Amino acid sequence: xxxxxxxxxxxxxxEILQGMGVTLKHMFKKPVTYKYPYEATPIFxxxxxxxxxxxxxxxNPKCVGCYLCERVCPSECIHxxxxxxxxxERLIRKYEIxxxxxxxxxxxxxxxxxxxxxxxxxxxxxxxxxxxxRVNMKFLVDKYKEYLKDKGE
Amino acid sequence: xxxxxxxxxxxxxxxxxxxxxxxxxxTWAERKVIGHMQVRLGPTHVGxxxxxxxxxxxxxxxxxxxxxxxxVDKPVFIIxxxxxxxxxxxxxxxxxxxxxxxxxxxxxQPYISDINIGLLYILALSSVGTYGIIMSGWASNSKYAxxxxxxxxxxxxxxxxxxxxSLVGPVLLAGSxxxxxxxxxxxxxxxxxxxxxxxxxxxxxxxxxxxxxxFDLPEAETExxxxxxxxxSSMKFALFFLAEYANMYVVxxxxxxxxxxxxxxxxxxxxxxxxxKVLFFxxxxxxxxxxxxxxxxxxxxxxxxxxxxxxxxxxxxxxxxIVYIVR
Numbered sequence: 001x002x003x004x005x006x007x008x009x010x011x012x013x014x015e016i017l018q019g020m021g022v023t024l025k026h027m028f029k030k031p032v033t034y035k036y037p038y039e040a041t042p043i044f045x046x047x048x049x050x051x052x053x054x055x056x057x058x059x060n061p062k063c064v065g066c067y068l069c070e071r072v073c074p075s076e077c078i079h080x081x082x083x084x085x086x087x088x089e090r091l092i093r094k095y096e097i098x099x100x101x102x103x104x105x106x107x108x109x110x111x112x113x114x115x116x117x118x119x120x121x122x123x124x125x126x127x128x129x130x131x132x133x134r135v136n137m138k139f140l141v142d143k144y145k146e147y148l149k150d151k152g153e
Numbered sequence: 154x155x156x157x158x159x160x161x162x163x164x165x166x167x168x169x170x171x172x173x174x175x176x177x178x179x180t181w182a183e184r185k186v187i188g189h190m191q192v193r194l195g196p197t198h199v200g201x202x203x204x205x206x207x208x209x210x211x212x213x214x215x216x217x218x219x220x221x222x223x224x225v226d227k228p229v230f231i232i233x234x235x236x237x238x239x240x241x242x243x244x245x246x247x248x249x250x251x252x253x254x255x256x257x258x259x260x261x262q263p264y265i266s267d268i269n270i271g272l273l274y275i276l277a278l279s280s281v282g283t284y285g286i287i288m289s290g291w292a293s294n295s296k297y298a299x300x301x302x303x304x305x306x307x308x309x310x311x312x313x314x315x316x317x318x319s320l321v322g323p324v325l326l327a328g329s330x331x332x333x334x335x336x337x338x339x340x341x342x343x344x345x346x347x348x349x350x351x352x353x354x355x356x357x358x359x360x361x362x363x364x365x366x367x368f369d370l371p372e373a374e375t376e377x378x379x380x381x382x383x384x385x386s387s388m389k390f391a392l393f394f395l396a397e398y399a400n401m402y403v404v405x406x407x408x409x410x411x412x413x414x415x416x417x418x419x420x421x422x423x424x425x426x427x428x429x430k431v432l433f434f435x436x437x438x439x440x441x442x443x444x445x446x447x448x449x450x451x452x453x454x455x456x457x458x459x460x461x462x463x464x465x466x467x468x469x470x471x472x473x474x475i476v477y478i479v480r
Contacts, residue, residue, distance in 0.1 A: 013353075019444045023190045033194045 048104045048119040051097055052147050053140035061137055062116035065090045069108035069117055077101035078108060092137065099125055100133035120147050164265050168245050176398040177207035183439050190443040211391070219387035222294070229292035234385065234392035237285030240278040241399035247271035248406045249333045251416045251424035263424065264333070271332040272324065275407060276317055279362065282400060283309045286364075286381050289393070293384035302381040304370045304450060309362055311457035316358040318465035322351040322472040323411045332407075336415030343414040350468040352412045354461050356437075359404040361457065363397065365438060367445040368453060405434035 009015060034041045043049075054062045065082040081094040108117050120143055127133050181196065181203065188195025196203030221230060248271075249264040268274060283306055290302020324330060326347065327338035338344075345352050361368040382393045409415060409430040416423030448456070 016445065020440055023440060023444045026192055027186070027189045029189075029192050031189065031194045032192050035194075035197070 043121050043123075047121050047123075048106045048109075049121045049123045050099065050119075050125050050143060051102075051108070051140055052118055052120040052143035053095075053137060054116055054118060054144055055141055059141075061092070061095075061141060062114050063092055063095060063112075063137075064114050064116070065092045065095075066113060068111040068113060072107045072111040074105060074107065075101045075103050095137045095140070096134050097140070098134050100130060118144075120144075121150070122146070161265065165246075168265060169242065172242065172245055172399060172402065173395070175402060176395050177211065179398045179401070179435060180210065180394075181207050182435070183442075186436070186439045187443045190440075214387055214391040217387040219389065222384050224294045225384065226292040226294065229288050230384075231389075233285050233289035233292060234389045234396070235285070236288060237282055237396035238392045238399065240282040240285075241396045241403060244275045244278045244403040245399075245406075247274055247332055248403075249336055249410065249415060250427055251422070252336075267331060267333045269329070269331045272320060272330045272335070272407070272411070275403065276313070276320070279400065279403070280309070280313060282396065285393075285396065289385065290381040293381070295384055298381050298383045301370075301383070305364060305381060308364070308368065308370060308453060308457075311454060312358040312361040312368075312461070315354055315457060315461035315465050316362055318462065318469055319351040319354040319358065320407075320411060321469050322348045325469075325472050325476050332410050332415075336410055336417065339414035339417055343412065343417070345412040348412065348468070348472070350464060351472075352408075354465045354468070355408060355412070358457070358461055359408065360438065360441065361453070363400045363404055365397070365401065366442040367448055369447060370450055370453060401435065401438055402431065405431045405438075408434050 056062055065080060067080055067082075070076075070078045070080050077098040079094065079096045079098075080092065083091045083093045085091045104119065106119050109119050112118075117140070122143070125133070184206070185195035185203065196206040199205040199209045221227065246265045247268055249267065251263040253262050286305045286309075287302045290298045290300075290305075293299070323335065323344040326344060327335040329335060329338070335344075360366050364370070382390055385393060409427060413430045415430075416427045418426035421429075
């Protein structure tokens with residue numbers, strides 16, 4: 001019960017009628033719903049989704065095994081193992097990301113000195129097992145191919 | 154005699170079927186209308202524009218396990234939903250949908266019966282419906298259900314008074330309690346014009362009485378889980394749901410008959426006018442629900458006792474004086 005309402009508003013429910021006018025106006029607006037499984041929701045330019053690994057012209061991953069992303073990762077979900085090659089260069093024996101642990105912060109992308117690991121724009125990784133979330137270099141390179149294809153459109 | 158009985162039974166079956174279908178599609182309309190008012194789509198998935206949604210909901214409720222909690226008062230628990238629904242459906246027995254007409258040389262009444270105290274009968278039945286709510290809250294053996302049902306009973310008792318008083322004005326003008334006579338009395342002028350105060354009071358108390366829109370205290374899903382039907386599942390829950398919507402239809406029909414002149418209207422046939430007016434009231438329900446926030450309980454009580462009842466009484470006094478002078 002408002003104290004300072006004037007008598008006209010009180011008797012004729014003007015405020016309620018105003019509110020009803022608003023709802024009636026809204027009824028004829030076009031709904032803003034995305035019908036999700038049938039329509040893709042828009043993904044913004046800077047969205048950080050599942051990672052991808054850039055490759056050079058020969059199709060080899062650009063990663064040089066410097067361990068910086070593993071070091072900077074706050075949830076410690078990147079695991080790298082390297083070996084010495086025949087000519088003294090580093091070979092990457094294992095490069096794994098545990099996507100179920102990853103918090104998608106993008107630090108790995110920022111720390112990478114050779115422009116190799118990147119955050120992609122896909123988000124549809126749901127697996128039935130924890131093991132399924134451990135993705136390796138092959139997966140990341142495939143994601144890069146997908147990314148290029150999407151960009152080409 | 155026998156032919157009359159058979160015809161009446163057929164009429165009853167038709168009315169019940171139509172009412173139940175209308176109730177089912179009211180749930181769809183509610184979701185759709187409120188959805189669009191909130192700039193959403195509402196149901197779209199089952200059938201064209203979601204039109205099969207009520208049937209799917211009904212099937213789902215039938216399939217669900219009908220569980221009765223361990224410590225409930227079993228007989229009362231089972232009777233409660235029936236006590237909610239039966240009065241709501243019985244009220245349709247006296248509602249005149251259209252005027253008498255002659256077909257194949259036989260006079261047909263498009264309503265089940267026309268008793269001379271129709272309005273009183275409906276008011277009495279709507280009070281009985283409250284028993285269902287109180288019993289369900291009590292039998293559930295749950296604090297929250299009991300609180301919800303007690304709120305509901307307090308609410309219904311308070312607003313029934315205002316509702317009854319607001320209906321006396323039109324009754325005085327019509328000089329009859331029979332719904333058909335009230336409708337016929339409005340051939341020239343609908344009672345909403347001389348009885349606009351009573352109409353507003355009736356509208357508010359009717360919405361409060363059906364426990365909806367800004368007065369849905371017993372259901373208060375935020376603070377009371379779901380009020381009186383929290384322990385109910387499957388078909389028993391569906392019965393409460395049906396009762397609520399059937400009551401909305403009853404209340405809208407009374408508003409149509411008593412204030413908007415029932416089947417009176419130009420050009421179109423009477424039945425169409427009646428349906429249009431009832432549907433307008435049903436839309437008003439949804440509209441208010443999408444607009445107004447819920448009242449606090451003390452606000453609800455003070456509105457009922459300190460505003461509506463005095464206003465209804467004053468309206469009754471003025472109406473009586475005028476009617477007395479004119480006659």
